[in-house]
Amino acid sequence: PAYVALRNEDADEDTIVITALNVIPLCCYADLVSMLHADLLAVANTLNAKLPHALQIHVWPTRSKVFIRNSIELIV
Numbered sequence: 001p002a003y004v005a006l007r008n009e010d011a012d013e014d015t016i017v018i019t020a021l022n023v024i025p026l027c028c029y030a031d032l033v034s035m036l037h038a039d040l041l042a043v044a045n046t047l048n049a050k051l052p053h054a055l056q057i058h059v060w061p062t063r064s065k066v067f068i069r070n071s072i073e074l075i076v
Helices: 029-034 037-048 065-075
Strands: 004-010 015-021
Touching (some): 029 065, 037 065
Antiparallel strands (some): 004 015
């Protein structure tokens, strides 16, 4: 199985957060750009299942594709 780790920095807390994913929710930026709204929600939910609360993507069905995509880009 493929695994990936995300590395995020919190300058305010002087902390580095490593999040290990056992599922890779997208292959590349082109994949992200071409996704439908439902697919973006699925990627965000997959990430949220592993991310600490402070880094989770705040999504709900009424959020725009642009908002969700931008939020995913910030994390990955």
